[in-house]
Amino acid sequence: xxxxxxxxxxxxxxxxxxxxxxxxxxxxxxxxxxxxxxxxxxxxxxxxxxxxxxxxxxxxxxxxxxxxxxxxxxxxxxxxxxxxxxxxxxxxxxxxxxxxxxxxxxxxxxxxxxxxxxxxxxxxxxx
Numbered sequence: 001x002x003x004x005x006x007x008x009x010x011x012x013x014x015x016x017x018x019x020x021x022x023x024x025x026x027x028x029x030x031x032x033x034x035x036x037x038x039x040x041x042x043x044x045x046x047x048x049x050x051x052x053x054x055x056x057x058x059x060x061x062x063x064x065x066x067x068x069x070x071x072x073x074x075x076x077x078x079x080x081x082x083x084x085x086x087x088x089x090x091x092x093x094x095x096x097x098x099x100x101x102x103x104x105x106x107x108x109x110x111x112x113x114x115x116x117x118x119x120x121x122x123x124x125x126x127x
Contacts, residue, residue: 005057009105013053020049022095032087036078056109072119081123089117 007016024045027033037044050062051069062069078084092113096106 006105006108007053007056007058010056010101012058013049015099015101016049016053016056016058018099019092019095019101020045020052022098023048023091026091026094027088030087030091032083033091036080036084055112071116072122075120076122079123080120082121085117085121088120089113092117 010016024041027037028041047062047066050065054060054062055069080088093110096109096113101109
């Protein structure tokens with residue numbers, strides 16, 4: 001038998017939905033990030049939820065609907081510097097905490113989010 005995926009360890013789709021809902025509620029209230037997102041947050045929430053579920057071992061629905069994630073390309077139009085990176089990571093880690101993601105899955109997810117946040121940066125300064 002294989003080890004359960006992160007998706008399975010944390011409770012499947014319901015937990016990912018909770019993480020994404022918490023994250024987007026925080027983004028919606030944050031002037032450091034809100035301007036980077038469209039007025040209607042629902043499509044982005046769906047995309048993020050499906051991506052995270054797939055990345056952490058759940059259904060491959062994201063790729064079936066949207067193809068390869070191409071995260072850097074999809075985020076390239078948005079100015080992401082240290083301020084935006086830090087705000088995004090702050091909200092994502094808070095969402096993991098609030099959703100009650102247990103160890104060891106939490107540490108695995110946090111590590112991914114730290115690397116992903118850094119990789120999405122496309123500008124150096126705060127200007």
